[in-house]
Amino acid sequence: RFNKELNSEFYEELEEILILSDVGVDTTQKIIEQLKKDIRLRGIKTSDECKQLLKEILIQFLIENQDEFVITSPTVITVVGVNGVGKTTTIAKLASKYKAAGKKIILAAGDTFRAAATEQLEIWGQRLNVDVIKHKEGSDPSAVIFDAINASKARGADILICDTAGRLHTKTNLMNELSKIKKVIDREYVDAQKEVFLVLDATTGQNALQQVKIFREATDITGIVLTKLDGTAKGGIVVAIKSEFKFPIRYIGIGEQADDLQEFNAQDFVNALLDF
Amino acid sequence: MAFESLASKLQETFKKLRSKGKLTEKDVKEAMKDVKIALLEADVNYKVVKDFINKVNEKAVGQEVLESLTPGQQVIKIVHNELVELMGKTNTHINFASKPPTVIMFVGLQGSGKTTTCGKLAANIKKQGKRPLLVAADVYRPAAIKQLQVLGQNLDVPVFTMGNNINPVDICKNSINEAGRIGSDVIIIDTAGRLHIDDEMMNELKEIKEAVKPHEVLLVVDAMTGQDAVNVAQNFNEQIGIDGLILTKLDGDTRGGAALSIRAVTGKPIKFVGTGEKMDALEPFHPDRLASRILGM
């Protein structure tokens, strides 16, 4: 599909591929500039070599800060993100994965707002045979987390995973609620390893950058989970996110079932993104 | 480029160009690059942007712009008008059947906001003095039925369910009888979220459509969707056939350019926009407002 020569049309095609994958204008330009520079440095002449180089550049972007994810006992994972991205389902997938690795898991139904959010998590809890700590709809999410921490201690859980209600990052009061949850965890579970996973939907466009920017202010994001990569969206926005924020991308979601979770792999991701 | 800055950015670009003397056609084309970037940053599809820019270029190189003292503003005005044009006329009415019940079916990707919007539309329709019936045809997502039941309860709108061990096609068929039995005149069907490339699940929608012959098939789309919006909309439209769109989650700071792409590839009207999680957060669609938003004005 490429021209033989590395002319402006060729670069425009690359630009099109990257932008159509949601990489965004700024990051695409940054990547193309880097590509042109490296082409000169290495004296690359063919489009095949150039494509290979582009892959390398993207992988370089993505592997930065991708330290190995080690879970010590006890660990609290809080899962946050905007509405409908796949937080609750991701929690079920994480629980399933860690349980299979022999960990004792407790789930906290910290979404006390959305209709039947607690019931949704409870059904997952039943399916996976994992305890779920819950309160009534409309109660204070921090209180649920507080109880879940105590239950985790009492029952000797290795990992507590906290669900939170979907919230748009522009809603200040809801973002403050997240800060409050963080405070409760810091105060009540001093010796626990603290993780906060921001869930992003691969279908999301440039707004995902804004989401990272503002969620990061309300809480200490330690990793990103990119869901819904089983569709046709490429999730290229994480390239932009990575180049701006450096958070490790921990997992990807590739379906609606408990085992549809994979560890993020930069090489596989780039191969799927570029499709050549 | 910051959102609000397209106008000033264009003004800046033109000022630079003008310092060379007279503005030329080439200068306007140069400035259109700023517009192109702004649209891409708003998530309008790359191909849609390309077509759009080519079309608008011709209008923007007219004498009016070249001789204007504020060519930046002129270009924005032209672009804005073209965007409004492309997004179509306001058309937020639901096609009610001459012989009730009216059947409305919601479809879309996972998590786009279907169930919530079913509730909102039921609330809206109830206010118009009609008697909606919500139908729980998502038998897959954990607690999807319960979610709809909670919404129905809060709104005092009946919810028809047959549990999750029955085929959704049969549930929908039976809901017609139920509507007759309890005197409902509008049936609102909540279907499970699905990927447009999932043949089995797309077939289920075809079968439901065939069985209940809906008067409205509404595609629910998350306003934060990026470049993929065109694939999603095109697939749902070609495979199922849609009558309109509902754009959700516009209460955030997304610029919502996906709406333009979807509109461009399907030609279907955007009927409502969702602006919150509560049941009253459903508003009629205003093309001019969305155009301004996409341009960051």
Ligand SMILES: Nc1nc2c(ncn2[C@@H]2O[C@H](COP(=O)(O)OP(=O)(O)OP(=O)(O)O)[C@@H](O)[C@H]2O)c(=O)[nH]1
């Ligand atoms: N295809 C696909 N669907 C997914 C994936 N992850 C989640 N979903 C679906 O997306 C929808 C929303 O998932 P939830 O887990 O309820 O999302 P959430 O972020 O908890 O939603 P709220 O709590 O309402 O904000 C459900 O239909 C899930 O089955 C994924 O990786 N792929």
Ligand SMILES: Nc1nc2c(ncn2[C@@H]2O[C@H](COP(=O)(O)OP(=O)(O)OP(=O)(O)O)[C@@H](O)[C@H]2O)c(=O)[nH]1
């Ligand atoms: N802020 C905001 N949130 C919304 C809006 N519409 C829906 N939501 C939220 O988006 C999330 C997903 O909504 P649902 O109605 O469950 O979406 P769905 O399409 O039915 O999801 P599936 O059935 O899993 O495919 C929930 O947290 C809703 O509260 C909106 O207009 N604004």
Ligand SMILES: [K+]
């Ligand atoms: K979504």
Ligand SMILES: [Mg+2]
């Ligand atoms: Mg949830």
Ligand SMILES: [Mg+2]
């Ligand atoms: Mg639903």
